[in-house]
Amino acid sequence: MEKAILVFQSDFGLVDGAVSAMHGVANTVDNTIKIEDLTHDIPPYSIWEASYRLFQTIEYWPRGTVFVSVVDPGVGSSRRSVVAETIGGQFIVTPDNGTLTHIKKYVGLRELREIDETKHRREDTEHSYTFHGRDVYANTGAKLASNKITFSQVGSIVDLDLTVELEVGKVEKGDDFVKGTIDILDIRFGSLWTNIPRDVFTGVGFEHGDRVEVSILSGSTVAYNNRIVYGRSFADVYASEQIIYVNSVYNMAIAINQGNFARAYNIGTGRHWKIKFRKVDL
Amino acid sequence: MEKAILVFQSDFGLVDGAVSAMHGVANTVDNTIKIEDLTHDIPPYSIWEASYRLFQTIEYWPRGTVFVSVVDPGVGSSRRSVVAETIGGQFIVTPDNGTLTHIKKYVGLRELREIDETKHRREDTEHSYTFHGRDVYANTGAKLASNKITFSQVGSIVDLDLTVELEVGKVEKGDDFVKGTIDILDIRFGSLWTNIPRDVFTGVGFEHGDRVEVSILSGSTVAYNNRIVYGRSFADVYASEQIIYVNSVYNMAIAINQGNFARAYNIGTGRHWKIKFRKVDL
Amino acid sequence: MEKAILVFQSDFGLVDGAVSAMHGVANTVDNTIKIEDLTHDIPPYSIWEASYRLFQTIEYWPRGTVFVSVVDPGVGSSRRSVVAETIGGQFIVTPDNGTLTHIKKYVGLRELREIDETKHRREDTEHSYTFHGRDVYANTGAKLASNKITFSQVGSIVDLDLTVELEVGKVEKGDDFVKGTIDILDIRFGSLWTNIPRDVFTGVGFEHGDRVEVSILSGSTVAYNNRIVYGRSFADVYASEQIIYVNSVYNMAIAINQGNFARAYNIGTGRHWKIKFRKVDL
Numbered sequence: 128m129e130k131a132i133l134v135f136q137s138d139f140g141l142v143d144g145a146v147s148a149m150h151g152v153a154n155t156v157d158n159t160i161k162i163e164d165l166t167h168d169i170p171p172y173s174i175w176e177a178s179y180r181l182f183q184t185i186e187y188w189p190r191g192t193v194f195v196s197v198v199d200p201g202v203g204s205s206r207r208s209v210v211a212e213t214i215g216g217q218f219i220v221t222p223d224n225g226t227l228t229h230i231k232k233y234v235g236l237r238e239l240r241e242i243d244e245t246k247h248r249r250e251d252t253e254h255s256y257t258f259h260g261r262d263v264y265a266n267t268g269a270k271l272a273s274n275k276i277t278f279s280q281v282g283s284i285v286d287l288d289l290t291v292e293l294e295v296g297k298v299e300k301g302d303d304f305v306k307g308t309i310d311i312l313d314i315r316f317g318s319l320w321t322n323i324p325r326d327v328f329t330g331v332g333f334e335h336g337d338r339v340e341v342s343i344l345s346g347s348t349v350a351y352n353n354r355i356v357y358g359r360s361f362a363d364v365y366a367s368e369q370i371i372y373v374n375s376v377y378n379m380a381i382a383i384n385q386g387n388f389a390r391a392y393n394i395g396t397g398r399h400w401k402i403k404f405r406k407v408d409l
Numbered sequence: 410m411e412k413a414i415l416v417f418q419s420d421f422g423l424v425d426g427a428v429s430a431m432h433g434v435a436n437t438v439d440n441t442i443k444i445e446d447l448t449h450d451i452p453p454y455s456i457w458e459a460s461y462r463l464f465q466t467i468e469y470w471p472r473g474t475v476f477v478s479v480v481d482p483g484v485g486s487s488r489r490s491v492v493a494e495t496i497g498g499q500f501i502v503t504p505d506n507g508t509l510t511h512i513k514k515y516v517g518l519r520e521l522r523e524i525d526e527t528k529h530r531r532e533d534t535e536h537s538y539t540f541h542g543r544d545v546y547a548n549t550g551a552k553l554a555s556n557k558i559t560f561s562q563v564g565s566i567v568d569l570d571l572t573v574e575l576e577v578g579k580v581e582k583g584d585d586f587v588k589g590t591i592d593i594l595d596i597r598f599g600s601l602w603t604n605i606p607r608d609v610f611t612g613v614g615f616e617h618g619d620r621v622e623v624s625i626l627s628g629s630t631v632a633y634n635n636r637i638v639y640g641r642s643f644a645d646v647y648a649s650e651q652i653i654y655v656n657s658v659y660n661m662a663i664a665i666n667q668g669n670f671a672r673a674y675n676i677g678t679g680r681h682w683k684i685k686f687r688k689v690d691l
Numbered sequence: 692m693e694k695a696i697l698v699f700q701s702d703f704g705l706v707d708g709a710v711s712a713m714h715g716v717a718n719t720v721d722n723t724i725k726i727e728d729l730t731h732d733i734p735p736y737s738i739w740e741a742s743y744r745l746f747q748t749i750e751y752w753p754r755g756t757v758f759v760s761v762v763d764p765g766v767g768s769s770r771r772s773v774v775a776e777t778i779g780g781q782f783i784v785t786p787d788n789g790t791l792t793h794i795k796k797y798v799g800l801r802e803l804r805e806i807d808e809t810k811h812r813r814e815d816t817e818h819s820y821t822f823h824g825r826d827v828y829a830n831t832g833a834k835l836a837s838n839k840i841t842f843s844q845v846g847s848i849v850d851l852d853l854t855v856e857l858e859v860g861k862v863e864k865g866d867d868f869v870k871g872t873i874d875i876l877d878i879r880f881g882s883l884w885t886n887i888p889r890d891v892f893t894g895v896g897f898e899h900g901d902r903v904e905v906s907i908l909s910g911s912t913v914a915y916n917n918r919i920v921y922g923r924s925f926a927d928v929y930a931s932e933q934i935i936y937v938n939s940v941y942n943m944a945i946a947i948n949q950g951n952f953a954r955a956y957n958i959g960t961g962r963h964w965k966i967k968f969r970k971v972d973l
Contacts, residue, residue, distance in 0.1 A: 416711070423705075443718075448705055448706060466715060471715075474718075596704065596706045641820045643767055644768030645767070648764075654820070655821070657712070657821060
């Protein structure tokens with residue numbers, strides 16, 4: 128049986144030895160498995176962003192791929208350590224702290240199992256309470272990816288309804304508008320990624336080339352209000368011009384071509400950052 | 410036929426899921442190919458730096474290596490997507506936007522082919538206009554590296570003269586001086602890398618141990634003017650002393666030993682940053 | 692004979708082409724070896740941190756693993772280039788400038804050999820004096836990892852007593868206290884990692900749940916003085932509460948749960964940063 132790829136994600140950064148220790152543990156389990164990284168620059172403790180980055184990327188990886196995600200502010204608490212199998216036959220090894228939110232909602236989970244630490248914790252780590260990424264998750268992920276254990280050998284089944292889920296923003300559609308929240312940034316380029324799917328947006332009747340009224344609120348404070356053209360790609364607008372576009376996960380997004388929208392208007396992310404697209408009377 | 414290594418470069422950074430999505434696509438094409446990264450910290454939209462980093466590194470990689478470089482401010486425009494074969498038998502998958510400048514000029518290209526997107530775009534991505542790195546370049550690069558397609562199956566030949574090239578700075582030599590531009594920084598250490606080859610510099614008659622007059626201008630403004638010793642390596646000068654040396658691509662460079670020259674004098678890069686080395690009367 | 696994994700560490704950062712050039716050289720020696728990275732974000736010229744990161748991670752990697760560590764402020768000087776074999780049968784390729792300090796002291800070295808550059812330098816690099824990471828260390832490490840050379844073919848044996856070692860902070864224990872230094876930070880989370888082993892700390896009689904008096908001095912200046920609870924893991928305290936805990940290398944550490952201790956109190960690292968844990972009268 129072919130071995131799977133093992134993909135790590137964390138909020139550890141790459142500046143010290145933590146990620147290397149996890150890779151080392153995985154290579155010690157089986158030095159022939161292929162090991163990759165999603166990102167290790169999840170903002171410290173941001174379970175939301177860990178959940179989103181998994182959602183954003185796992186569909187591009189082969190069936191069977193094992194993801195190990197370690198954003199774990201509750202390390203050492205009674206939070207569950209689990210492996211989830213997705214509808215698409217991929218696996219996610221993670222603390223059950225909300226990291227599975229987007230995958231469960233938008234991709235789908237088939238089965239959840241609690242990691243039996245008596246079997247899958249690294250030997251002689253009983254005095255280590257602060258680095259389960261290395262001692263539990265990397266070790267379990269590598270055993271699974273290398274077929275040293277099957278999914279059912281991970282541990283007992285947990286009811287999928289018990290999965291810890293973060294609250295996600297709502298999308299609301301009217302005759303001439305659609306409202307949602309700003310989920311996350313395309314960080315390097317400062318683009319805003321909303322939770323509004325392309326289909327809901329176009330369902331309002333917006334078409335390429337339209338100028339759309341965009342309002343952004345932080346709580347009840349207006350952070351931005353202006354008209355922006357809905358384009359197919361950045362090439363449709365001048366450099367430094369603003370644009371509404373469909374991002375790479377097929378949700379609506381806003382950018383400044385070759386600029387940084389988030390920084391220009393001090394826009395943040397989260398459920399209290401509301402965005403509204405409204406048709407303009409011509 | 411042996412599979413090639415696939416090496417990615419971009420301006421996406423490693424903070425979100427974009428690079429992982431490209432790696433995932435490549436692994437989905439063939440999960441046995443070896444995947445590496447050049448850098449993903451090219452400054453956003455800097456085609457110049459993408460071109461330079463390829464030039465700086467590709468000769469150290471094996472013949473046959475496939476590079477995928479995605480710095481693509483014109484994504485969605487009519488700019489061509491190409492694969493170039495170098496004189497040395499390596500391949501570069503990239504938008505044809507100037508990224509091939511240094512390789513064409515200093516290494517040499519053998520043949521250029523336009524990617525046939527009807528064949529090499531990922532399936533079901535016809536509504537994605539903003540992430541060709543994932544949907545076109547990673548996919549095409551992985552097919553080529555894994556021998557699923559040959560170079561000639563990439564698409565039609567494009568005349569090499571049509572390659573988009575950025576303008577590069579001139580080097581001018583006189584009896585007692587040589588002038589050029591500051592191409593790029595050795596970023597972490599703040600060293601200035603000029604476009605002046607070692608041979609041209611020594612052709613003026615400079616020898617190790619000489620004190621050389623160095624003038625740096627930003628446009629017509631003098632940014633630096635002083636004498637610096639020409640050394641073999643940093644070990645020839647004290648910590649915090651300045652030095653002229655031959656960098657790792659055999660061009661002339663300037664540094665502060667264990668300091669940061671660029672930051673100390675606010676030196677930037679580009680064709681308007683001129684540098685002159687002149688012999689000093691003793 | 693099975694090939695070993697090759698693991699790179701440096702202070703080059705990932706923003707330019709230096710690391711890629713080293714990976715390329717290694718792949719050119721043997722394109723089938725597995726190549727990984729420890730970190731490339733060692734602060735520029737910090738031999739201490741290079742030494743510590745090796746110590747922190749190598750035990751998690753398989754026997755036989757070859758580490759190449761390039762923090763090399765003395766490049767081009769007469770400093771020795773060596774390969775060290777550890778007690779555990781791993782190899783470290785490095786300038787002999789102090790990088791072996793922690794491994795020698797806390798793990799143990801079995802044998803040290805000087806790299807014979809006439810044999811193991813890359814061909815045609817005789818005019819390159821500034822990038823031994825690429826031309827000497829990556830090349831030698833890859834030859835060793837791929838079994839193209841044995842350890843004894845690296846070069847002549849060097850007396851282990853000649854290894855360059857940095858001075859490390861002392862640990863001092865009394866009836867009701869233990870004193871040491873702050874070795875390094877868990878950078879991303881701002882936690883302080885001391886040089887005080889768990890066993891010495893518990894030898895004073897501290898137990899989980901105790902409030903301990905903590906004093907931190909920079910030279911003779913008090914930087915921090917307060918009582919902190921000794922917990923098993925972050926889950927034992929509230930978010931934003933301070934905690935003393937055992938870190939992942941089993942030394943004593945201090946953190947703010949979901950905060951940043953080092954930044955909160957401007958704490959640095961090095962031998963002049965002293966820390967004292969003292970029992971509190973109740």
